[in-house]
Amino acid sequence: MGVVTAGLWAGWLGGTESGPYEVWQVAGLVLSLLVVVCWAAFRRHAVAAVAGTTAGMTVAAWCDWSDDSTGLFVIGVALVLHGSLFATALVSTLVRHVARGTRWADR
Template identity: 55%
Template structure:
């Protein structure tokens, strides 16, 4: 098990790495779809479909679980949150209604809560599993 300054450096490096991963995942799932769908009754939906958001969440879940299982909890939580918040801001910043700020805030709070919960569960399961193995 890595201890001391090297462990701290790896924790700190995991933050920008996982932020970049979150940005890339957002771009892959949501970044290319910018067109709203107009229905026959004149209502609009989108620009994202439910399958795109589900794909984003599941892919992010995999990266958060991977990082948390290696005890990079700080990177999993803060890196992913920063990456998603930056991606949402960049993607939605052209909204003239002002509601994009609320949406970005909700992405930030939701991703912080979700990644913290998943990370602490995964880290706790790994810790109890390694205690039994010792």
């Protein structure tokens, strides 16, 4: 999962030489990751979906942004780590509940 995620990062966000990413680039990455995470969680690989996606996003962000001479890229990488961890955990949990047919009221 980590390699797939890093590849998606490179495919969607790679090649940007200067300035911020375009909205369509980030939206494409998010939608692609959503498909991959949902597929993995549905196939009972929710832990791999969460850990692999989070690791892949974090490593890709570090590699992409580490040439920042101010050192502030570390804050961005930390935000990517926490955001991807939270988002993939939430999506994986929802997919697993839907896949099992568990209603929230049954918990």
